[in-house]
Amino acid sequence: MDVSPQNTGNKPFPGEVHPTAGGGILVTRLDEVINWARSNSLWPLVFGTSCCAIEMMSTAAAKYDWSRFGFEVARATPRQADVIIIAGTIVNKMAPVLKRLYDQMADPKYVIAMGACATSGGPFFYNTYSVVKGADHVIPVDVYVAGCPPRPEALLHALISLQEKIRSGGS
Amino acid sequence: MIEELGTTEQGDLVINLGPQHPSTHGVLHLVITLSGETIRKVEPHLGYIHRSIEKMCESLSYRQFIYVTSRMDYLSSHINNHGCALCVEKGLQIEIPERAKVIRVLMDELTRLASHQLWWGAMAMDVGALTPFFHAFRERESINDIMEETCGARLTMNYMVPGGVMADIHPNFQKKVKEFVRYFNTKIDEYDELVTDNIIFKSRMKGIGYLSPESAVSYGCTGPTARGSGVSCDIRKLYPYEVYGRVSFEEVIDGGGDCFARYNVRMQEMRQSVSIIEQLIDNIPEGEFQAKTKAVLKLPKGEFYSRVETARGEFGVYIISEGGTTPYRIKFRSPGFSNLSALDHMARGHKIGDLVAIMGTLDLVIPDIDR
Numbered sequence: 001m002d003v004s005p006q007n008t009g010n011k012p013f014p015g016e017v018h019p020t021a022g023g024g025i026l027v028t029r030l031d032e033v034i035n036w037a038r039s040n041s042l043w044p045l046v047f048g049t050s051c052c053a054i055e056m057m058s059t060a061a062a063k064y065d066w067s068r069f070g071f072e073v074a075r076a077t078p079r080q081a082d083v084i085i086i087a088g089t090i091v092n093k094m095a096p097v098l099k100r101l102y103d104q105m106a107d108p109k110y111v112i113a114m115g116a117c118a119t120s121g122g123p124f125f126y127n128t129y130s131v132v133k134g135a136d137h138v139i140p141v142d143v144y145v146a147g148c149p150p151r152p153e154a155l156l157h158a159l160i161s162l163q164e165k166i167r168s169g170g171s
Numbered sequence: 172m173i174e175e176l177g178t179t180e181q182g183d184l185v186i187n188l189g190p191q192h193p194s195t196h197g198v199l200h201l202v203i204t205l206s207g208e209t210i211r212k213v214e215p216h217l218g219y220i221h222r223s224i225e226k227m228c229e230s231l232s233y234r235q236f237i238y239v240t241s242r243m244d245y246l247s248s249h250i251n252n253h254g255c256a257l258c259v260e261k262g263l264q265i266e267i268p269e270r271a272k273v274i275r276v277l278m279d280e281l282t283r284l285a286s287h288q289l290w291w292g293a294m295a296m297d298v299g300a301l302t303p304f305f306h307a308f309r310e311r312e313s314i315n316d317i318m319e320e321t322c323g324a325r326l327t328m329n330y331m332v333p334g335g336v337m338a339d340i341h342p343n344f345q346k347k348v349k350e351f352v353r354y355f356n357t358k359i360d361e362y363d364e365l366v367t368d369n370i371i372f373k374s375r376m377k378g379i380g381y382l383s384p385e386s387a388v389s390y391g392c393t394g395p396t397a398r399g400s401g402v403s404c405d406i407r408k409l410y411p412y413e414v415y416g417r418v419s420f421e422e423v424i425d426g427g428g429d430c431f432a433r434y435n436v437r438m439q440e441m442r443q444s445v446s447i448i449e450q451l452i453d454n455i456p457e458g459e460f461q462a463k464t465k466a467v468l469k470l471p472k473g474e475f476y477s478r479v480e481t482a483r484g485e486f487g488v489y490i491i492s493e494g495g496t497t498p499y500r501i502k503f504r505s506p507g508f509s510n511l512s513a514l515d516h517m518a519r520g521h522k523i524g525d526l527v528a529i530m531g532t533l534d535l536v537i538p539d540i541d542r
Contacts, residue, residue: 047191050197061308063309089222091218091220093218093221127229127230129223148327
């Protein structure tokens with residue numbers, strides 16, 4: 001899917017919340033400037049539980065290089081991060097930790113569910129007693145990425161989609 | 172027993188490291204008792220990525236359960252698949268074609284290289300050098316490209332199946348592997364120049380985290396961790412499987428027992444892997460890549476065990492079969508679990524900064540430990 005601004009335009013994302021009317025021209029314009037600024041300096045949290053974390057590292061490393069899009073400032077503490085990329089399976093023991101990490105992040109905060117496990121439990125959906133069937137049972141998710149594990153290009157696409165979503169005022 | 176966080180009666184500080192911490196390489200949780208900055212005790216807590224893989228395998232058929240095993244030790248997924256395929260073949264008593272054997276060994280060694288490259292980058296990052304990470308991933312991507320062409324995946328391959336391999340190698344495989352080997356031979360010297368000979372790196376590594384050969388054996392350490400303590404334990408040499416008995420390579424053993432010895436073992440292993448690949452790449456025999464097997468596999472009643480050498484150590488697969496299409500019970504012996512158990516022994520008396528270096532040289536993969 002092409003996510004360049006010409007193609008997506010101002011089309012709303014699915015589930016987008018439209019801002020209520022009533023703000024003056026000054027306030028709405030200011031919102032746009034703020035959203036633009038936010039979308040271009042997303043700092044991801046270093047959070048990887050399993051295989052997807054390796055692909056996330058690949059995305060950060062030399063060949064795919066996510067700093068081209070402004071994500072290179074990966075933070076180890078949730079208090080400095082804007083976006084949490086759930087890279088890997090979330091199990092019952094990890095779920096409270098994930099919730100706590102999300103709570104510790106400062107607003108505005110965004111969530112990307114990377115890979116099948118974080119989206120729905122994926123390969124661990126059936127026959128297992130310990131896996132949370134999708135990270136959205138624990139925290140709200142903005143963008144889902146398919147794949148097991150997704151290619152680095154897929155993660156880049158998700159990150160760019162998140163930027164689009166923030167710019168459109170939908171998140 | 173879980174010690175309470177805070178201060179003990181002796182005035183020691185009990186703190187958490189993880190489960191969310193960049194240097195634990197995943198979601199390992201360590202409860203550390205500190206006296207000042209000196210480590211008194213390290214208690215690993217597991218289960219943050221326990222996905223009940225062994226239980227899952229009981230409801231999957233002998234062809235299906237391979238895919239979950241590549242998600243255990245995802246850095247040596249080929250070798251995990253290999254171990255499981257070997258165990259099923261042992262039960263079925265089938266001999267796989269020569270071509271499949273050579274392809275399997277080639278893939279194993281490429282995986283080992285990719286895994287050690289990632290370890291090298293991540294370990295250097297742990298002790299404070301950020302550049303090696305980018306160098307390591309640059310080379311790792313060329314291996315990923317080779318894998319992708321033949322197996323269709325970059326990380327979790329599911330390429331080795333009972334009876335051989337899933338598909339034949341890509342026509343470009345030999346050309347690309349040779350190109351990679353030529354390229355990597357120059358880069359591995361660069362690795363040594365960049366990190367191994369670095370004086371700061373040496374002082375962070377030498378004399379840190381000593382593990383004697385006796386304790387390595389008694390903790391059940393395998394792989395580069397035990398070989399760094401001078402214990403000979405390479406399954407490829409001791410119990411050769413596939414064509415390992417016929418290729419010439421050395422089991423790398425370093426008697427130092429400290430972090431630098433373990434580091435050195437892995438660096439030398441990369442060179443050995445390259446040499447194995449060089450010997451086999453021009454000698455892939457013609458023929459079938461898969462033996463003829465039945466559509467539904469049924470293992471006879473009994474117990475079967477096979478082991479392989481992953482990038483981290485000995486990986487064992489133990490299948491108990493009741494004669495049906497699914498295993499009655501599967502037990503995986505993962506190298507990371509035993510290696511982690513020696514962490515407390517190695518870290519005691521060192522500073523907390525050294526703990527990160529010690530964990531780095533153990534090369535822990537947490538889903539491999541928790542399963």
